[in-house]
Amino acid sequence: MEVSNFIRNIIDEDLKTGKHTKIITRFPPEPNAYLHIGHSKSICLNFGLARDYNGVCHLRFDDTNPTAEDVEFVDSIIEDIHWLGFDWKDKLFYASDYYEKLYEYAEILIQDGKAFVCDLTFEELNKTRGTLKEPGTNSPYRDRSVEENLDLFRRMRAGEFEEGSKTLRAKIDMSSGNVNMRDPVIYRIKFAHHHRTGDKWCIYPMYDYTHCISDALEGITHSICTLEFEDHRPLYDWFLDQLPVPCHPRQIEFARMNLTYTVMSKRLMLKLVNEGYVKSFDDPRMPSLAGMRRRGFTPEAIRDFSDRIGVAKASSIVDFELLQFCLRNDLNLRADRAMVVLDPLKVTLENYPDDLNEEIEALNNPENPDSGTRMIPFSKEIYIERDDFKEDAPNKWFRMAPGREVRLKHAYYIICKDVVKDADGNITELICTYDPESRGGGTPDNRKVKGTIHWVSAIYNIPVEVRLYEQLFTKPDPMDAEEGKTWLDYLNPESLVTVNGFAEPGLKNTKAGNRYQFLRLGYFVTDKDSTPEKPVFNRIVTLKDTWAKMEKKM
């Protein structure tokens, strides 16, 4: 699809004026958490730009805080981005690759009198920083000599000082309205083991200092980040202006994505897992890419979704319905159909020969002529969906009801003659007749039937477990809680309903990751818990249900 947005306008202009002849973007995750659907916007944006403009997108891990980061996350992030369909070839970088260069630049800053070693404690520093409305005050260590600063900084690196006892700070302006400019810390002491550099360093550079220089070292042309970094841009530019860096990338901010019925912060996702509201980080209800992957969402649908939501600077919350649309749109063309009954009601065809065993041919996917056909066993006793029968049916109902004729998908027309009930009045069975002339779903007299329902043989079927997933929350914006409530009060108790159903036998050897449309029910994916003895399916998304909508209005 064609996309137009303010970032592309900027790039078009830069290419037109000759500011750049080629663009380089980057996706810079910190390896301290799993990726979620919100990240996919940034991933699709950065890699998509590189793809469309014939440029390059780097993957760079922003690993400057060893106490939070771990290889576990670099591995999962790499897996997720690849799964989404993007690749960076040999352009895989780590901010930690630049530690030595970053250190050299810091000495330059000191030599130029633009950075100083500060002995203020954490609390003291906070006190002198001022508030949002009041300016801060200069550190008493601000005017140390270049020689002293250099000596102290080198000794910081050498490990002579305790954690927290000293920092290296940029000398900018303690009275700036932008608190980021109030002599920000650029190095802190941490005696921590880094997942890549090991114990080589005991001082680590801060984000603001590291990010802009990393961008410059990699020749990034457009450094695209989210809105909350807008306040940091003056600092980004300040560092690059002070230092002899190879280029000065342009930072551009866009609004991060929010999605209805979803929480996306790392903290909240962690709580959902740790406190058992979901089973794991790849629980199919989680907004993590791992969860969505297990849920059966396709990378194609997520990329399409990314294109459709666009990019802008106004904060927004996207309807989850759009993602569902993208999913159905993609799956409709690709998922083979299958018949599964989740809530069985037995139907006996009284005029069907006792000893007849037929196989019915069925189209795998009417949207895809190449998908071929399969055979489904038919028998005198079958199961239909309990919902598809109504004893007192309204006029507009054209599924099964006493005396009404319906079509069994791919098979025969049947008419309900009798309803069998137990002592409590529950319907236990339907006695029907079938029209042998209607085999394959049509009759010589071209008789029309309004309703077509799905079914499985009551004899030749396999039991399957089906996990019906819905939104994790009942409120579009769970964070917008009423008085006295929290987001956890809006957890949907029915976000997972597990049912045991019956499927056509062909599903026996399904493999994890296979996707299907269970006719009239929705799209499903085989879960990794699946075995040949007991296939397990996750519902990806339901089909649109016009009848349910009509029923609601009645």
Next chain:
RNA sequence: UGGGAUGUCGUCUAACGGUAGGACAGCGGACUCUGGCUCCGUACGUAGGGGUUCAAAUCCUCUCAUCCCAGCCA
């Protein structure tokens, strides 16, 4: 008088002084061996006031609303 940003159909987004367009959702209909898909039709919007201009979503101005910032996190 801290600083920074943002306001366009219900939602997301386009327009770069010249017909406010698209998508999802909604509504109505056609088609259909899935009440799916597809197709057709339809309703709905420039936060508010003032100004500049032949012409303003777009430029100026005031107001209002919302979001972000006081980690040795990113």
